[in-house]
Amino acid sequence: MQLTGYAPSDIISTTDPAAEGDKMLGYFRPGTSLSAESKRQYRIIYCSLCHSLRNTYGRRAALLLQNDPLFFALQSGFMRPVDEEKVVKKRCVMQPKKVEILVSSPEVFEPLADLSLLSVLFARWDNELDERRGVKSRLFDTLYRRVFTKLGAKLLLRGVSLDGLKRKCMKNLELERKGASSPLERLEGFVRFTSKLIAEFLPLAEKGERSLEIAREMLKVMYLIDALEDYHSDRRHDDFNVLFGHEGSNLAEYVESGVYSSLEAISLRGKFSTDRCHTEIIDSTFSFVVGRLALAREKYNKGVKDA
Numbered sequence: 001m002q003l004t005g006y007a008p009s010d011i012i013s014t015t016d017p018a019a020e021g022d023k024m025l026g027y028f029r030p031g032t033s034l035s036a037e038s039k040r041q042y043r044i045i046y047c048s049l050c051h052s053l054r055n056t057y058g059r060r061a062a063l064l065l066q067n068d069p070l071f072f073a074l075q076s077g078f079m080r081p082v083d084e085e086k087v088v089k090k091r092c093v094m095q096p097k098k099v100e101i102l103v104s105s106p107e108v109f110e111p112l113a114d115l116s117l118l119s120v121l122f123a124r125w126d127n128e129l130d131e132r133r134g135v136k137s138r139l140f141d142t143l144y145r146r147v148f149t150k151l152g153a154k155l156l157l158r159g160v161s162l163d164g165l166k167r168k169c170m171k172n173l174e175l176e177r178k179g180a181s182s183p184l185e186r187l188e189g190f191v192r193f194t195s196k197l198i199a200e201f202l203p204l205a206e207k208g209e210r211s212l213e214i215a216r217e218m219l220k221v222m223y224l225i226d227a228l229e230d231y232h233s234d235r236r237h238d239d240f241n242v243l244f245g246h247e248g249s250n251l252a253e254y255v256e257s258g259v260y261s262s263l264e265a266i267s268l269r270g271k272f273s274t275d276r277c278h279t280e281i282i283d284s285t286f287s288f289v290v291g292r293l294a295l296a297r298e299k300y301n302k303g304v305k306d307a
Contacts, residue, residue: 025123027222027292029067030284038284040100041082041277045070047092048101052109053116054093056154061117061147062093069115071285072198072218074278075270076211079108081278115198117151122194125166129173129240168193176242183227183242184220184258191219213269217262221289224262228255229296232303252297259293 030042049070053061073079086105089098102109127137152162172189195215227243228251234241243251263286270282 025119025222026067027225027289028071028218028285029288030281031288031291033287034280034284035277038277038280042070042281044082044087044100044102045079047090047099048105048109049112049116050093051090051101052106052113056110056113057117057147057150059093060144061113064117064120064144064147066116066119068119068218068222069112071282072115072211072214073108073112074282075266076214077270078211079278081275114151114154117147118197121148121151121166122169125169126173129170129177165197177240183224183246183254186242187220187223191216191223194219210269214266217265217269220262221259221266224255224258225289225293225296228252228293228300231300232307252300256293256297259289263289 030038034042046065046067050062050065053065070079082102086102087100088103090101091097092099124137124140148162155162155165169190172193175189176186178186195212195218198215199212223242227241230239231241231243231251233239234244243255246254267286
């Protein structure tokens with residue numbers, strides 16, 4: 001695992017037009033410094049997930065594709081190395097070109113498509129709790145109503161009610177707003193609930209504890225970096241931030257320590273893949289996360305100076 005050697009060129013755009021303004025999305029993705037073959041392999045699994053979203057939930061669902069479930073699948077061992085015999089060329093969902101995707105792999109990409117949508121929902125519910133229900137939010141609900149109606153119907157087949165899921169999620173998010181001795185303690189309820197759901201959602205019974213730990217630590221990383229990055233903006237707009245109440249000269253160091261601790265846990269829990277491309281993608285993703293942490297800390301420190 002590489003937690004040093006970050007270069008600004010490794011940072012690539014994380015703007016997601018469908019999820020703009022949502023929390024905790026897009027932190028676990030590889031940077032630009034991948035070999036040509038590793039870039040191709042990541043593009044294959046990325047495009048395969050995109051096609052799975054389109055095929056299951058419709059064309060608009062492809063706009064909600066998330067990188068984070070792909071890293072979870074790679075690190076937990078759920079995603080196997082690309083089988084070249086299953087690679088075919090298909091028309092891109094969003095652009096007039098051909099892309100390579102894996103066929104005959106619904107057992108892998110359908111659960112990941114569901115997780116992509118659930119991750120967006122969790123972020124939306126978090127915003128809803130903070131009463132961020134502006135024009136963009138209402139437009140999002142209108143554009144994606146059919147997508148999430150289909151998701152709800154699919155979850156019901158598994159005995160999971162989307163309304164019940166929302167109630168449990170909101171209950172745990174509300175716990176964050178209550179006082180606790182540290183931000184990580186505030187996060188514990190939501191992290192435990194969400195990571196358990198993620199780990200149970202994928203057929204990883206033989207790796208259950210490992211995948212549960214990876215999901216839990218990924219959530220901590222995403223939440224802490226996002227909170228540090230948005231700290232001053234949340235202050236100005238009177239929005240909730242899990243770091244409020246833990247102010248002091250060591251706030252950035254506290255976040256940095258928590259992020260590095262979680263990345264170390266993810267690395268130790270992860271699959272020790274012998275596939276060179278998978279290993280390179282995972283290492284590049286760790287470096288990208290460290291780069292985002294550096295940018296978040298820089299933004300926070302600038303806000304302190306300007307205050």
